[in-house]
Amino acid sequence: MAIAPNADQEGGPRGAIMNVAMHLFGKQGFTGTSMRDIANAVGLLPGSLYAHIQSKEALLLSIVSDGIGRFLAAVGPLAAGSGTPAERLRKMIVAHVEVVADNPERSQVVFHQWRFLGEGNLPVAVDRRRQYESLFITVVEQGVSSGEMRSDIDLRIEVRTILGALNWTPEWFSPNGKLGAGEVGEHMANTLLRGILA
Structure with a gap:
């Protein structure tokens, strides 16, 4: 199954369908959203959706794959970049929060709805x-090795603790809040790093 391009930038009916699906999956959950819900929100007949998409699951796969791709693109270069492991981990945490802040709704779907993919798409x-x-x-392994x-x-428990905290940020982060994404990321990094630094 082909992965759709960036749902935020895709134009035309398909782009509208992707954005509506992202909103509804985030608000109602994947299983709580019907094709009729999506069609009504876009202003199309349910049958007309299939001229633009393959299925509801194809929409979810596109949103999840695109979303994870954004995190990989933002954080991957930092992981391999310069600085000590702790400095890089701090930058990675901040970058993660900044990607969440770019579209908290998309991040909610990426982190909490991927489990509803069928067995053919779940491995992706x-x-x-x-x-x-x-x-x-x-x-973190490099940080342990360097002392x-x-x-x-x-390692796995610590990393999953960090990612678990980060993956819940779309539930409470507000783009209109007192602190920006970078500041929130720094606060989170201070807390999360404290438990693993020697």
Whole structure:
């Protein structure tokens, strides 16, 4: 199944359908959203949707794949960049929050609705999520090896704790809040790093 381009930038009816689906999946959940809901929100007959998309699941796969791709693109270069492991991990945490802040609704779908993909598409999302997790594992491993981070930590538990906290930010982050995404990211980095630094 082909992965759709960036849902935010895609134009025409398909772009409208993608954005409406993103909103409804975030608000009502994937299983709570019908093709009729999407069609009504876009102003099309339900049958007309299929001229632009393959299925409801294809929409979810496109949103999830595009969304994870954004996190990989923002965080991957930082993981492999310059600086100590702790400095890079801090930048990665901030970058993650900044991607969330760019579109919290999309991030909600990416983090909480991917499980509803069918068995044919679920491995695509799982593989992309593992790629992302491995960026954090590698940097923490480097921190442990250099002595900058504690050697008595369980790498996977610590990384999943960090990602678990980050992945819930779309539930409470407000683009109109007192603090910007970078500031929120710095606050989170201060808290999350404290538990693993030597």
